[in-house]
Amino acid sequence: MTEGLLEGKVAIVTGASSGIGRATALRIAEEGGKVVVADVLADKGKETVEMVVENGGTGFFVETDVSDSEDVREMVRKTVDEYNRLDCAFNNAGIFGDMKPVAKYDEEDFSRILDVNIKGVFLCMKYEIQQMLEQDGGSIVNTSSVWGLVGGEDSSAYIASKHGVIGVTKAAALENADTNIRVNAVCPGVVETAMVEAIPDEISEALIAKEPIGRAGKPEEIAEAVVWLLSDRASFVTGETHVVDGGFTIS
Ligand SMILES: NC(=O)c1ccc[n+]([C@@H]2O[C@H](COP(=O)([O-])OP(=O)(O)OC[C@H]3O[C@@H](n4cnc5c(N)ncnc54)[C@H](O)[C@@H]3O)[C@@H](O)[C@H]2O)c1
Numbered sequence: 001m002t003e004g005l006l007e008g009k010v011a012i013v014t015g016a017s018s019g020i021g022r023a024t025a026l027r028i029a030e031e032g033g034k035v036v037v038a039d040v041l042a043d044k045g046k047e048t049v050e051m052v053v054e055n056g057g058t059g060f061f062v063e064t065d066v067s068d069s070e071d072v073r074e075m076v077r078k079t080v081d082e083y084n085r086l087d088c089a090f091n092n093a094g095i096f097g098d099m100k101p102v103a104k105y106d107e108e109d110f111s112r113i114l115d116v117n118i119k120g121v122f123l124c125m126k127y128e129i130q131q132m133l134e135q136d137g138g139s140i141v142n143t144s145s146v147w148g149l150v151g152g153e154d155s156s157a158y159i160a161s162k163h164g165v166i167g168v169t170k171a172a173a174l175e176n177a178d179t180n181i182r183v184n185a186v187c188p189g190v191v192e193t194a195m196v197e198a199i200p201d202e203i204s205e206a207l208i209a210k211e212p213i214g215r216a217g218k219p220e221e222i223a224e225a226v227v228w229l230l231s232d233r234a235s236f237v238t239g240e241t242h243v244v245d246g247g248f249t250i251s
Pocket residue numbers: 014015016017018019020021038039040041064065066067092093094095096116120143144145146187188189190191192193194195196
């Protein structure tokens with residue numbers, strides 16, 4: 001039997017109670033990794049762990065708000081307490097927020113989105129890298145978006161936050177390039193998850209219509225790329241913005 005891509009590796013996945021995070025937690029386990037499922041939603045997070053275990057994998061849930069430094073520190077501490085190390089992290093938790101033009105965008109909503117989507121990624125990397133520096137390195141993937149690369153209407157906070165994720169990814173990648181810690185970002189196009197279901201139908205349909213491939217992506221299609229980036233197969237890849245978007249950003 002061939003070894004899994006992440007055999008014996010310990011991985012944290014944030015936002016793993018649903019969507020892309022859940023699909024990636026399941027793929028990591030299929031590839032032999034132990035998965036720490038981190039999310040604000042406890043019931044659905046525990047359900048992800050049950051799915052991992054039903055598939056023959058190993059993992060546990062940690063209730064974590066990624067915008068809270070104490071929670072994030074605990075997430076890493078509990079991982080290391082249980083498994084003695086941390087090899088991989090998928091910092092994926094994110095929120096979309098209201099759809100309004102800049103002139104009408106609420107200041108508090110703007111701050112909340114940046115808190116979760118950028119500060120959350122920063123805090124996760126801060127404590128993950130501290131641990132990875134104490135061992136023999138690691139691999140981190142942060143979730144940006146096609147809206148980390150191009151603009152769009154009525155989602156200024158989200159778009160700013162996802163551009164920011166790419167910036168903080170490049171900074172951390174460069175700082176750690178000689179420490180055997182690789183840091184990359186993934187940019188999904190429109191993917192069938194709760195986040196897209198929450199958008200009014202006419203808007204999500206218009207977004208899917210912009211997909212040259214003619215459909216929305218599936219969470220599993222993003223998970224596939226993330227697992228590769230996390231794995232040693234991507235050993236020469238760091239600071240990359242990896243686009244998995246059905247061609248959304250081609251034109
Ligand atoms: N679905 C898409 O089309 C799409 C496209 C590009 C990027 N993304 C990004 O992919 C990531 C995953 O989103 P998804 O589409 O799977 O949506 P989703 O809503 O299914 O999953 C998001 C998860 O993040 C969790 N979460 C939210 N705030 C949190 C916090 N403060 N701390 C911890 N967990 C928190 C939610 O509980 C949920 O489980 C997000 O960063 C999103 O911005 C999604």
